[in-house]
Amino acid sequence: MNLLEIKNLKIVYRTQAGEARAVDGIDLNLTAGKNLGLVGESGCGKSTVVRSILRLLPPNARIESGRISFDGKDLSKLPERELESLRWQEISLIPQGAMNSLDPVYRVGDQIVEAILAHEKASRPEVWARVEKLFDLVGLAPFRLRDFPHQYSGGMKQRAFIAMALALHPKLIIADEPTTALDVIVQGQILRRIKEIHQLQGGSMILVTHDISVVAETCHEVAIMYAGKIMEFGRVEEIFQEPAHPYTMGLKNAFPSVTGERRRLISIPGKPPDLINSSPGCLFAPRCPFATSLCFREMPAEQEIAPGHLAACHHLDRREELRVRAQKEDTWGEERPVSHSS
Amino acid sequence: MLARLQELWTIFRRDRLGVVGLLIFTLFLLVALFAPYLAPYDPMESLYRPDGSFARQDPPSWRHPFGTTRMGRDVLSQVIIGSRVALLVGLTSAFITTFIGTNIGLIAGYYGGWIDDLLMRLTDIVYGIPFLPFAIILVAILGPGLTNTIIAIVLISWRTTARVIRSQVLTLKQRTFIEAARLTGASNLRIIYRHLVPNVLPLSLVYTALNLGWAIMTEASISFLGYGDPRLVSWGSILFSAYVAQAVYDAWWWVGPPGLAITLLVMSGFFISRAVEEIANPRLRER
């Protein structure tokens, strides 16, 4: 059964230069109990997608079309008040700067307990005890509940926020780059915590990030987004071992590894397309080393190459060959520094 | 450079009140520049009616659109000539104030430590001084005159600019580009005047426009209280003579025009500062 279903979602932003198609026809299904990674460069629309689920878009954004249903309910038709009770109780968001969203003048424990009491009928000591348990789970000492936010470090605040996000046993957690500002060690702790506790509670998660290695550890399925579209979707193992879309292959090349062989990193040349005046063809074509004239003419449709593995590319039948070529640096023609004339 | 000015103008233009302020200010500036040609009469000359009688406190008429004073002087001419004092005092003290305040703020904020302590305690002391009584006492001691009025205004009003610029410098100093400049070998003076000044200048300009308003108001107050230069016609001194003649309640044309002129010019200063603030602080622009 699908917990979350997104059908043909299109979102545009009004800007001074015109309308930017930030999300351009996205379909996503999330099964209950599974974790989904939403991966892409900044500006690819990944945050817009998850924010639209909770209707937390900025005022200049407009949902042009699409249906978002959660647990059988159509979220876009839900009145604001019902949606509000849904937020945090059933869908919880851990935003990028979550660590700055604690109120500096109240004790952390009081903030969390008050917030829970606003949603639930329970006694204060009961809730306090529950929060203490949650704190223990996220790796914070329960006595920390009596501290003020300024006594916390960045990573601790982030963990406190995660405790808060998990407090009401939401069915879905949306983590929007939850660890970008933190260093690897803290990052590791936090992701593991979210994953463990959440699995314990039987919930699902959408993890929005630009770091594919984080997804590899945390998620079951990945959607690779580029310029408002999903380029490839599938189980994590498949996407990592047998990427079918050249963009996915390119992203994989850009990551150094600490365990494998030491190979040269290759960046994808060029930059993401202009979302205001987009061209008719595949949006990745201008940066794609394998693009043909067909790619510039026609937008490729999404095809299922294996059960549950989808990709939108005209050259899927040649994917084995492309995968080999994509690992060579010459293929991507990275700009090389010119030598000093002096 | 030209493109940058053009860009700034586009932002400025978006603020309606700012444009209105700029228009009012330009109008007054033109009036002040061409005052001798615009004023129909000598502002100090006692005038006579066509029938030969003394034009004592005449209400507005075609001959005297703003009427005349108890001494038979033309109010319109007085207001026109009086704009010169207002703008001279206003602009001069606003620029000197900005110059001093910005430099004190830059030095205090950049060097920190005891220099900052010293300069900021000085600022606190100046903050403790009530503006108008201080100005009056100073003018009373040094003697009336435009220069002394300007000195009195500048001595007090640099405090706000200094404080604001200092706090701006404190945040700028945290940014890595200042560290990067030190790393390239830039000297302290170079960092202050090449790296910090361009970043605080827009904010300085906001306070120049604000100071302009304050200075005009202070000059008018000093003259109104009778501490102005008796040889000069200023808007404050027009009001002063109306008050002394006890004509405030029966000759509205005598007090109305200079009062209105002061209000408009001070307001234009505030409007301009508001629009400049939008340039200085990009976050305000979003609204």
Added chain:
Amino acid sequence: MSAEQKKPGLSSGTALLSVNDLKVHFPQKQGLVEAVLHPEKRRYLKAVDGVTFKLQAGETLGVAGESGCGKTTLAKTLVRLYRPTEGEILFLGERIAHLKGKELTRFRKKAQMVFQDPYESLNPRFTVRAILEEPLVIHGFGNARERQERIVSTLGMAGLLPPEAFLPRYPHEMSGGQRQRVAIARVLVLEPSFLVADEPVSMLDVSIRAGVLNLLGTLIQRLGLAGIYISHDLSLIRYMCDRTAVMYLGRIVEMGSTEGVIRHPLHPYTQALVAAVPVPEIGRPSRVNLEDEPPNPLDIPRGCRFHPRCPRAKGICQEVPPPSVVVDADRQVECHLYS
């Protein structure tokens, strides 16, 4: 302990940079009354607390550690943005710890740094031309035409093509990757012989990281610079550096060749750090986690600084600071397990 440290380092020969028992302590704010009555109670943040290493020309050393371990302070001290509290830094045989005035300016020409955040490290009111020209003017390089030539060729080296198109641009008119390239160009324009890079790609989008990393690597190699690369991410250090030093609470706890340190970490902290790096491969053992936040540099534990978090701590670790042990020609480690 310091006797141990004075032992000749692992790499002998003429070092470009030689750092000896470097300490950087920051006094903490103290109330006025406190300062008068109990000046001895003043607390110090010991960001760098006895660091010793050598760096050869053409070599790249990675410095790894969590946030708060003192790696950024070390970086800024090596280029003399901070003044050392104790210890000596020898750069080409010259003592630079207390240089001032003209001599400091001369040193600045040779030792440069690339900062973490390209959105913060470029003056928003300067054009690219002004950013690159300033160092040249300060160090009295050539005339206007020669400066222009140098600026254009350096922009080209930094991969900003065509260079002329970038000259009139302001930082806000460029992408993060382009800004970081401008920051690199500003550093290169002086032709330094020593370069410190402090997490130069952590603020950049993943797809452009590789480009900036490769650029830095190529330039270090081609221009024969000595480099120090600072990061919390060992996979980046592995990509960039020949040797790696792992820092914990102001000290280097393990140092050796990068491959050696990463493949066979000796210090329990290094082991945890290696395990913490996310792996873009499937089926790898999940990360080992260090519990708790790193301890406070204001309150450094007695004995081994790592013992409160160390899974293998023994009795001695709580009492005696471990000596620096040279394990083999390629490795030294500060841990009681190996002494």
